[in-house]
Amino acid sequence: MNIIVLFGPPGSGKGTQAKILANKFNLEHISTGDLFRYNIKNNTKLGEEAQSYIHNGNLVPDELTTEMLIDELQRNSTKKGFILDGYPRTESQAESLDELLDNLFQTKVDVTLALYVEDEVLVKRILKRSEESGRTDDADESIIRNRIKEYYEKTAVVSHYYKEQNKLVELDGDGNIDEITAALSKEIEKFV
Numbered sequence: 418m419n420i421i422v423l424f425g426p427p428g429s430g431k432g433t434q435a436k437i438l439a440n441k442f443n444l445e446h447i448s449t450g451d452l453f454r455y456n457i458k459n460n461t462k463l464g465e466e467a468q469s470y471i472h473n474g475n476l477v478p479d480e481l482t483t484e485m486l487i488d489e490l491q492r493n494s495t496k497k498g499f500i501l502d503g504y505p506r507t508e509s510q511a512e513s514l515d516e517l518l519d520n521l522f523q524t525k526v527d528v529t530l531a532l533y534v535e536d537e538v539l540v541k542r543i544l545k546r547s548e549e550s551g552r553t554d555d556a557d558e559s560i561i562r563n564r565i566k567e568y569y570e571k572t573a574v575v576s577h578y579y580k581e582q583n584k585l586v587e588l589d590g591d592g593n594i595d596e597i598t599a600a601l602s603k604e605i606e607k608f609v
Contacts (some may be wrong), residue, residue: 418496418498418499418522418524419444419498419527419608420498420499420501420518420524420527421438421444421499421500421501421526421605421608422500422501422504422505422526422529422579423435423438423500423501423529423530423532424529424532424576424579425531425534425590426534426568427539427543427564427565427568428534428538428542428543428546428561428565429532429533429534429539429590430532430534430542430590430594431503431532432448432502434532434594434597434598434601435448435500435502437598438601438602438605439500442497442498442500442605442609443497444496444497444498444499444609445493445497445498445499445500446500446502447486447489447493447499447502447504448502449477449482449485449502449503449504449506450502450503452482452485452489453467453471457471463484463485467482467485473560473563474557474559474560474561474563474564474567475563476506476507476567476571476572479506479507479513482504482506483510483513483517486504490517490521490522494521494522497609505575506568506571506572506575507571507572507574507575508575508578510575511575511578511579512578514526526579526584527584527608528584528586528604528605528608529576529579529584529585529586530586530588530604530605531576531586531587532588532589533588533589533590533591534590535591536565538591539561540561540562540565543555544556544558544561586604588600588601588604
C-alpha cells in the first residue's frame with residue numbers, strides 16, 4: 418500500500434493536484450477539508466465540533482481530525498493506497514499517522530510532497546476559489562490570512578519531521594497545473 422502526503426499552505430493547489438494524481442495512480446484521495454465539510458454538512462458530532470474552529474479560521478484539533486481520518490482509512494482499507502491532502506498538519510498528527518498506518522496496514526508514509534507558493538498568490542487563489550465554488554470559508558481575506566499564518570506557525574514544522582526521515586520533497590507550487598502535475602508525478606513514480 419502506498420501512502421503519499423501532499424503538503425502545503427491553503428491555496429497551494431493540494432486539492433487540485435491530489436484529485437489528478439489519485440486518478441492517475443489509482444490511489445484514494447483523502448482530504449481533511451472534505452472530511453470536515455462532509456461531517457459539518459451531515460451535522461455529525463465531529464462536524465459540529467470542527468465547525469466552531471473552522472468558522473474562526475483556526476485549525477481543527479489533532480484528536481478530532483485523527484478520528485475523522487481513522488474512519489475514512491478503515492472505510493477504504495482495500496485500496497491500493499492513499500494520497501493524503503491536509504493531513505498531517507502538526508507533528509503530533511504525523512506521529513499519530515505513523516502509528517495508525519503501522520497498526521491498520523503495517524505500512525508507513527512513502528513520501529511527503531510539499532508545494533511552496535508565495536503568500537499573496539495564495540490569497541488571490543483562495544479568493545478566486547471562493548468566487549468559483551461558493552465556499553464561504555474562503556471569502557474573508559482576514560480569515561484566509563489567519564489560515565496561512567496558522568499554517569506557518571503550526572503546520573510547516575511537519576516538514577522538518579519528514580525531512581529528518583528523508584521523506585520530504587519540496588516543489589514549486591506556482592505555475593500551470595500540468596507542469597506541477599508532471600513534477601509531482603515524477604516523484605510519485607519512484608514509489609508506486
